[in-house]
Amino acid sequence: MARIVITIEGDSQEIGAIQEVLQRLAGLAGTEVELGETSRGAGEREPWTYEEFRQFWSRLQDGARQILAEIAKRPEGYPMVELERALGVPARVIGGRLSSVGHAMRRFPNKEEPVEFRTGGDEAPGRRIYFMKPEIARMIRRLVSEGAGAEAADG
Secondary structure, three states: OOOOOOOOOOOHHHHHHHHHHHHHHHHHHHHHOOOOOOOOOHHHOEOOOHHHHHHHHHOOOHHHHHHHHHHOOOOOOEEHHHHHHHHOOOHHHHHHHOHHHHHHHOOOOOEOOOOEEEEEOOOEEEEEEEEOOHHHHHHHHHHHHHHHHHHHHHO
């Protein structure tokens, strides 16, 4: 599967503006290009089994796990501003920590992305809002609670 990886550096507003442009371009390309029978659109990726997601989770850095666990508390939409506040770190740190998600996804190329974001619109122009499918959020919450139980047993 062909994949393009773009790294964007800058402050959160600059990054948000660039992402908005890229999303608009992706939307234009989606309307002009027809997918062949063997092509997979992003929405056609396979769902995770719990065991697959557990393996994926084990490949993540602790910082990425912490961020995904926080987003899993509000999978219907977690604004970056509130995520920054909850975690006590700026957007650029959150973005950097989430890079291990992309690295781990290389081992699971046909699986759904565990978290997605959109630019905030009127309420948070140029700012990200993170979204997660409810079933992924449930798996993350389960993994976090199992991890907490294992840590308590070790201590």
